[in-house]
Amino acid sequence: MTRRTFHREPEAVRQNDLIxxxxxSVAELGLAGATVREVANRAGVTPGLIRxxxxxxxxxxxxxxxxxxxxxxETAAAGCGDGPAHTRLAGLIxxxxxxxxxDGRTLSIWAAFIGTVNSDPVMAEAHxxxxxxxxxxxxxxxxxxxxxxxxxxxxxxxxxxxxVLNALLxxxxxxxxxxxxxxxxxDVVRIALDSTATLLGIDxxxxxx
Amino acid sequence: MTRRTFHREPEAVRQNDLIxxxxxSVAELGLAGATVREVANRAGVTPGLIRxxxxxxxxxxxxxxxxxxxxxxETAAAGCGDGPAHTRLAGLIxxxxxxxxxDGRTLSIWAAFIGTVNSDPVMAEAHxxxxxxxxxxxxxxxxxxxxxxxxxxxxxxxxxxxxVLNALLxxxxxxxxxxxxxxxxxDVVRIALDSTATLLGIDxxxxxx
DNA sequence: GCAGTAATTAATCAAGTGTATAATTTCAAA
DNA sequence: TTTGAAATTATACACTTGATTAATTACTGC
Numbered sequence: 001m002t003r004r005t006f007h008r009e010p011e012a013v014r015q016n017d018l019i020x021x022x023x024x025s026v027a028e029l030g031l032a033g034a035t036v037r038e039v040a041n042r043a044g045v046t047p048g049l050i051r052x053x054x055x056x057x058x059x060x061x062x063x064x065x066x067x068x069x070x071x072x073x074e075t076a077a078a079g080c081g082d083g084p085a086h087t088r089l090a091g092l093i094x095x096x097x098x099x100x101x102x103d104g105r106t107l108s109i110w111a112a113f114i115g116t117v118n119s120d121p122v123m124a125e126a127h128x129x130x131x132x133x134x135x136x137x138x139x140x141x142x143x144x145x146x147x148x149x150x151x152x153x154x155x156x157x158x159x160x161x162x163x164v165l166n167a168l169l170x171x172x173x174x175x176x177x178x179x180x181x182x183x184x185x186x187d188v189v190r191i192a193l194d195s196t197a198t199l200l201g202i203d204x205x206x207x208x209x
Numbered sequence: 210m211t212r213r214t215f216h217r218e219p220e221a222v223r224q225n226d227l228i229x230x231x232x233x234s235v236a237e238l239g240l241a242g243a244t245v246r247e248v249a250n251r252a253g254v255t256p257g258l259i260r261x262x263x264x265x266x267x268x269x270x271x272x273x274x275x276x277x278x279x280x281x282x283e284t285a286a287a288g289c290g291d292g293p294a295h296t297r298l299a300g301l302i303x304x305x306x307x308x309x310x311x312d313g314r315t316l317s318i319w320a321a322f323i324g325t326v327n328s329d330p331v332m333a334e335a336h337x338x339x340x341x342x343x344x345x346x347x348x349x350x351x352x353x354x355x356x357x358x359x360x361x362x363x364x365x366x367x368x369x370x371x372x373v374l375n376a377l378l379x380x381x382x383x384x385x386x387x388x389x390x391x392x393x394x395x396d397v398v399r400i401a402l403d404s405t406a407t408l409l410g411i412d413x414x415x416x417x418x
Numbered sequence: 419g420c421a422g423t424a425a426t427t428a429a430t431c432a433a434g435t436g437t438a439t440a441a442t443t444t445c446a447a448a
Numbered sequence: 449t450t451t452g453a454a455a456t457t458a459t460a461c462a463c464t465t466g467a468t469t470a471a472t473t474a475c476t477g478c
Contacts, residue, residue, distance in 0.1 A: 003426090003427060003471095003472065003473070004427070005473085005474090006427070006474075007471075007474070007475090008425055008426080008473095008474060008475065014425090018391060020227035027327070028328060028331070029328050030324060030325050030327070030328040031241070033328065035464080035465065036465075036467085037465085037466095045426080046426065046430075047427095048427070048429095048468080049274070049426060050425075050466095052425070052426080054441095056467080057465095057467090061467090094476085103304070104327065108324075108326075108328070111323040111324040111327070112325075113324075114320040114323070114324065115239060115240060115317070115320040115321035115322075115323065115324040117238050117241070117317075117320070118313060118316070118320070119237060119238050119242065119317070120239070138330065158281035160400060163384065163400065164377070164400060164404045166380065166384065167377055167379075167380030167381040167384050168373070168376055168377045168380055169380065169382060170380035170382035170384070171376030171377055171381075172372075172373075172376040172380075174376070174380075175372065175375065175376050175379070181457060186369075191372065195373045195408060198408055198410075199404060199408065201407075212441095212443070213456095213458095215443075215455080215456055215457075216444075216445090216456095217443095217445065217454080217455055217456080218455090223455090224427075238427090244436085245435075245436060245437085246432080254457095255457050255458075256437095256455065257437085257438085257439090257459090258456060258457080259459075260436090260437070260438080265436080265437080266435095266437090364432065371430065393478080412477095
């Protein structure tokens with residue numbers, strides 16, 4: 001009986017493959033389905049190998065969460081482009097409520113991980129990092145946006161706006177990703193942009209360009 | 210060696226205890242920690258008993274989710290009271306962003322369950338029910354609120370408002386429950402009410418009473 | 419081409435899981 | 449008080465889980 005053949009991969013590649021396999025497992029089977037064996041199978045690898053790249057399963061899952069969140073924020077932030085602040089903010093909003101940020105798979109992974117934050121300190125820390133990054137991004141853009149319009153907003157007011165806008169985006173993202181409603185028929189981007197403009201006291205037309 | 214003593218309970222009570230124990234387990238240990246033995250221990254009962262009240266663990270968890278969501282919506286809806294529509298809407302909003310609806314334990318349970326919706330059809334159905342109930346409640350209140358003010362809003366516009374408001378409340382609820390920010394210092398109720406008024410085009414003062 | 423090292427496999431382990439069932443105990447009715 | 453049925457316990461089972469280790473294989477540098 002002969003062993004299965006294999007070929008070596010650079011450390012970074014294998015780590016990446018294992019993380020990708022983990023995220024696929026979580027998306028399709030839930031966190032409970034992301035077993036060491038399932039992940040190894042999807043990565044085309046043997047279960048024992050995981051331990052060479054991650055001390056234990058907990059670390060693997062935490063690493064997967066970190067890259068997931070980082071990628072998600074990066075994708076959303078990439079929608080900003082450059083130009084005046086209100087255009088960048090509009091880009092961020094558009095990216096946040098459309099695929100690939102807003103879709104079922106992303107939500108599934110996010111939800112599965114979020115469910116662990118309360119009972120797992122490692123996951124809680126990984127979560128805090130990513131969350132704060134997004135909030136800071138929004139707060140920065142809102143501030144710039146208001147300043148651009150000559151509004152002399154206090155830091156406190158900017159923060160308040162950021163909190164509300166962040167909440168709105170989170171909520172819309174969840175609703176859209178969940179897909180229960182007939183969002184296909186609506187212009188979700190339009191809804192998100194108009195609502196944001198209303199909340200910030202900006203002329204909605206300015207967002208539509 | 211003598212067996213442990215026990216006393217019988219009416220079917221409804223036992224079911225309730227088991228569900229409560231399940232929710233406690235999920236809140237503190239996550240879904241993975243809600244094992245048959247853990248739940249039984251918390252309910253002061255032996256693991257085998259669970260099978261007498263629920264065909265299998267899956268059913269127990271689904272039942273727990275259903276009662277959890279139902280209670281949550283009921284608690285939020287109880288904040289409505291009676292009176293003019295805008296007062297009832299304000300009550301719902303207030304209830305949604307304050308304890309016991311908005312707190313860490315509630316969020317933990319919610320998140321743990323949400324994480325299963327994508328990979329578990331039974332949970333998906335339980336989820337859809339509860340979610341729709343809340344959305345309908347908001348839509349109804351928004352409609353009444355606008356009509357009360359003489360605004361002749363189309364059903365489509367009402368629906369749009371409900372979607373946005375629901376998203377805002379969901380997002381705020383998550384942010385507050387997560388507790389990462391220094392919400393303790395802010396008047397979250399005020400923020401929620403003012404934002405809602407802005408979105409619906411209502412005078413904020415009308416909400417503050 | 420060869421040797422050595424490191425990556426990978428294969429096989430095994432102990433612990434924990436949900437489930438099943440038989441043995442007991444409680445309680446209400448007679 | 450006794451009896452019988454239903455609720456509860458206790459025990460066991462088959463399976464899956466994450467982890468561990470020795471044996472093998474692939475690749476790098478010479």
